[in-house]
Amino acid sequence: MAETQNWVPLGIDTNVPSMARVYDYILGGAHNFAADRQVGSQIEKLVPGLPSVARLNRRFLGRAVNFLMDQGVRQFLDIGSGIPTVANVHEVAQERDPAARIVYVDKDPVAVAHSQLLLADNENAAIVQADMRDPETVLSSPEVKRLLHWEEPVGLLMLLMLHWVPDEDDPQKLVATYRDALPAGSFVVMTHVAKDQIDESVDQAAAVVNRSKSADQMHMRTHAQVNALFDGFELVEPGLVGCGEWRPDGPGDIADETSMNMFLYAGVGRKD
Amino acid sequence: MTKPSRRPDAAPPSDTAAVRAREALARKWSYLLSSVVMVALSRDELDAELSAQLDALCAALHNEPFDPAPFEEVGGRLVALGYVNEPGLKRTVDVLGKGLLALDEFRASDQHTVRVVGGIGALTCGFTAARARAILDQQESMQRSLLKAAHDAQRDQRQSEAKFEGFASSSTNGVLIVGLDGRLAWGNDAIGVILSHRPEPGTRLVELIAPTSIVVFREMMERVLAERGEFEREPMQLVRGDGEFAKVTLTASLLRDDEGKASHVLVIADDDTELALLQGELRRQSLHDVLTGLPNRQFFTTHLETVLRRADPELGVTIFHLDLDAFGLVCNSLGGRVGEKLLQHVARRLRALMSREQAMVARFDGDEFGIIVENTAFTPDVATTMAAINADLADPIYVDEHGLAISVSAGVVHRPAPDVDPVELLRMADLALRKAKKDQRGQWELFHHNQDTSFRQDAALAVVMPGAWEQGDIGVCYQPVRMLATGELAGVEAVLHWDLSDRCAELADETGLILPMGEWLIRIAAGQAQWWRQRGEIDAQFGVRLTRHQSTDADLVSRVVKVIEETGMPHEKLTLSMPVCVLGVADAAENLATLADRGIRIALDDFGLGPRDLAWLTELPVVSVLVPKDLVRRQDLRSAALIPAVHDLGVNLCVDGIETEEQAEWWTAAGADLAIGAHFGSPEAAGDLLKKLN
Numbered sequence: 025m026a027e028t029q030n031w032v033p034l035g036i037d038t039n040v041p042s043m044a045r046v047y048d049y050i051l052g053g054a055h056n057f058a059a060d061r062q063v064g065s066q067i068e069k070l071v072p073g074l075p076s077v078a079r080l081n082r083r084f085l086g087r088a089v090n091f092l093m094d095q096g097v098r099q100f101l102d103i104g105s106g107i108p109t110v111a112n113v114h115e116v117a118q119e120r121d122p123a124a125r126i127v128y129v130d131k132d133p134v135a136v137a138h139s140q141l142l143l144a145d146n147e148n149a150a151i152v153q154a155d156m157r158d159p160e161t162v163l164s165s166p167e168v169k170r171l172l173h174w175e176e177p178v179g180l181l182m183l184l185m186l187h188w189v190p191d192e193d194d195p196q197k198l199v200a201t202y203r204d205a206l207p208a209g210s211f212v213v214m215t216h217v218a219k220d221q222i223d224e225s226v227d228q229a230a231a232v233v234n235r236s237k238s239a240d241q242m243h244m245r246t247h248a249q250v251n252a253l254f255d256g257f258e259l260v261e262p263g264l265v266g267c268g269e270w271r272p273d274g275p276g277d278i279a280d281e282t283s284m285n286m287f288l289y290a291g292v293g294r295k296d
Numbered sequence: 297m298t299k300p301s302r303r304p305d306a307a308p309p310s311d312t313a314a315v316r317a318r319e320a321l322a323r324k325w326s327y328l329l330s331s332v333v334m335v336a337l338s339r340d341e342l343d344a345e346l347s348a349q350l351d352a353l354c355a356a357l358h359n360e361p362f363d364p365a366p367f368e369e370v371g372g373r374l375v376a377l378g379y380v381n382e383p384g385l386k387r388t389v390d391v392l393g394k395g396l397l398a399l400d401e402f403r404a405s406d407q408h409t410v411r412v413v414g415g416i417g418a419l420t421c422g423f424t425a426a427r428a429r430a431i432l433d434q435q436e437s438m439q440r441s442l443l444k445a446a447h448d449a450q451r452d453q454r455q456s457e458a459k460f461e462g463f464a465s466s467s468t469n470g471v472l473i474v475g476l477d478g479r480l481a482w483g484n485d486a487i488g489v490i491l492s493h494r495p496e497p498g499t500r501l502v503e504l505i506a507p508t509s510i511v512v513f514r515e516m517m518e519r520v521l522a523e524r525g526e527f528e529r530e531p532m533q534l535v536r537g538d539g540e541f542a543k544v545t546l547t548a549s550l551l552r553d554d555e556g557k558a559s560h561v562l563v564i565a566d567d568d569t570e571l572a573l574l575q576g577e578l579r580r581q582s583l584h585d586v587l588t589g590l591p592n593r594q595f596f597t598t599h600l601e602t603v604l605r606r607a608d609p610e611l612g613v614t615i616f617h618l619d620l621d622a623f624g625l626v627c628n629s630l631g632g633r634v635g636e637k638l639l640q641h642v643a644r645r646l647r648a649l650m651s652r653e654q655a656m657v658a659r660f661d662g663d664e665f666g667i668i669v670e671n672t673a674f675t676p677d678v679a680t681t682m683a684a685i686n687a688d689l690a691d692p693i694y695v696d697e698h699g700l701a702i703s704v705s706a707g708v709v710h711r712p713a714p715d716v717d718p719v720e721l722l723r724m725a726d727l728a729l730r731k732a733k734k735d736q737r738g739q740w741e742l743f744h745h746n747q748d749t750s751f752r753q754d755a756a757l758a759v760v761m762p763g764a765w766e767q768g769d770i771g772v773c774y775q776p777v778r779m780l781a782t783g784e785l786a787g788v789e790a791v792l793h794w795d796l797s798d799r800c801a802e803l804a805d806e807t808g809l810i811l812p813m814g815e816w817l818i819r820i821a822a823g824q825a826q827w828w829r830q831r832g833e834i835d836a837q838f839g840v841r842l843t844r845h846q847s848t849d850a851d852l853v854s855r856v857v858k859v860i861e862e863t864g865m866p867h868e869k870l871t872l873s874m875p876v877c878v879l880g881v882a883d884a885a886e887n888l889a890t891l892a893d894r895g896i897r898i899a900l901d902d903f904g905l906g907p908r909d910l911a912w913l914t915e916l917p918v919v920s921v922l923v924p925k926d927l928v929r930r931q932d933l934r935s936a937a938l939i940p941a942v943h944d945l946g947v948n949l950c951v952d953g954i955e956t957e958e959q960a961e962w963w964t965a966a967g968a969d970l971a972i973g974a975h976f977g978s979p980e981a982a983g984d985l986l987k988k989l990n
Contacts, residue, residue: 036442036446051334052333052379054434055434055435056438075332078334083334109334109379110334110335110336111334111336115336134441134442137441137444137448138438138441141440141441273338274330274339275330276330276331276339280331
């Protein structure tokens, strides 16, 4: 098999930007490489408020996890968890209940390796390397089987994820597959880049991502389209809204530039 | 990111107006910071944290002489809060630069202005230094993750390549991997057989095709490259090394690399000649067990060799040698056909249970199975795997209306050295299995090297033992049994003696040599007893201990009766004992009862003084029980507490291995009746014992 010896697995080539690491860069982290920073700073130039968007998304994640904990959810499936950074789901959840269980899912091998190193001593949290578009693999993984109990509610998190899934891959059906696997009383938490709220600079930013060597291509969606992804879930108050407007709790939850609050749609849905 | 806590050395001033002014400044700082940084703290927590830091800064400004170190420290603590970048620093400098000087407590003096400026400078330095360290740390952790990801990916690749190679190598079909340039990259053994020579890598595939098939071949390859379908299939002829033609069916499909680009063509050649079909079946049969369809021991052993070489050096492999418990019982009571069905069921279940692992399940002989697992990071540990197997097999299966639930015992070798010989490895697993089966069922045992050493020594001794016996190197010795209270002679016990090992009876028991040797021991002892009695020298009770093997021997009674007849020893003068644990095994208790019926006194050896041991005393006419050396040495209070219960049943109690006066006194006080051991006289040759006694 001499032919394949020089094979470099996709995602380990640091010349190819990874969206997980670009996100970390925009958030202010240094868990990234030159190619990631290049794409990150190009996008930042086009959309100067982007760091606040990343931060708002992260703040929303914290509020949503706390909300789910209030509803009695003690197990989470975080799909597209990316590079573990400040205020991860397991940190938020396990701070309130050390027995809370979290399974992260990401396809980026470096993000997965990083998470494995970070979670090595945490027996209630694990990461699965899988593509979210392959729910079979995710749901039948040993980590999910070990940590998630299907007779009690699950918090399914898909933040900044579904705009990477083109319509051809039928994101609605994909969410439905995960939804069908969830027990009644479970929740889905989603953020998604908004198409109808923002100006053409975002289109240009999306074009930067789509032109880069990254395998991920961005597909923005309108309020109605994102709303449709919540089919079969009942949206909790205040419904599908701008990320900063979902139950804000402090100054850091809302951006100074009001347009940035609407950059992402955010919502939490409950399965009855 | 740990959460910092309030520092006690920076208490706020007592003046309430000043406290309020500081709180307002801290909140403003927190508010401005939270909209540009990402920290793991809630709003209240951040307020509290910054309030504590502000107190520390104010304390430093008041302190004489002024030391800017606390400012530098606060700069560092900001970085530790999470992702606090340059915008965070900028807002901090803005809010503190103006805010500190606006506080009443610092407004009065110019000196404070100088201090604030110096302090903010120090804060910036502390921030920059800590931020640089944080960046280096994060970069370093990324490098580590990158290395790990690359290593994991390589291992996954090795595993999938190994899987493919394992499949392709063992396939009876010819397998060829051909580059897009039409040249051979790799071929398996079977294609070498079909072509009667193994084609060199780099050979053009078209050179292997017979002239009559060239057109069909070219068209097929064009269709493959044009990706009309999943695969293409055509019968054609290949040119063999000897110039003959081989009739084959070629199946070709496109292989893609990770980015989905076509990289190679996979060609599989079915050898269509009758001979090939027959050979394939024979080869399969010679490597597989016909009953279960599993690989056989020979295949397993060859496979072991390959697996040991390619296994991940860190995680290694694990070998299980499984044995069904009570399989003989199933066959004897329900018939061989039920047994066969049971084996097929176990084979299916084992294969299903191991389906998540890179593992081979094989059937050895009879009711034994082998499993080799190439461990991954997610392979469950040995205990979990064994528990899963036994839990699964405990679910009854129905074979001809018999519900059968079974358990397996296992010998396990975990992560052996990669250079160990496969045959040696199987021996290690077998040894561990035998150790596991020794005591109970459904058990498993890991192979240990020190066990192995003592086992090898024993095995070496066991080999020479029959010769030693024939040469007269193994003899019979006698030790006194005395009344514990008075020291008076109560009997004599005959034991085997061999200079090379003090475990002579145990070794002989393991090899089965004990059957003739034990009979011989009773014969010699009885002869000696008769000799002493006839000469009026000793007329005592003579004891011999039976081993496990002897106790369950179907011929035990006839052997003993024969010896007694030959020597003329009175039945009631002979005491035979059996280890209490063997009584549960078929025939043993019955043997003992029959011996008692013949007038022989019977005793129980290795008596644990447990309730279950006591129960036997009500079922058999036992005269005496013998407490083993380890319990005697331990002077176990719980054992001693049960002595009255033994006496209540009319049985007397003998303690073995009394070595000191102190032990003798302790057991006397506990109520034991008889004793054996160095303190009362070690085993001696007949003549020496007699001299000592006189």
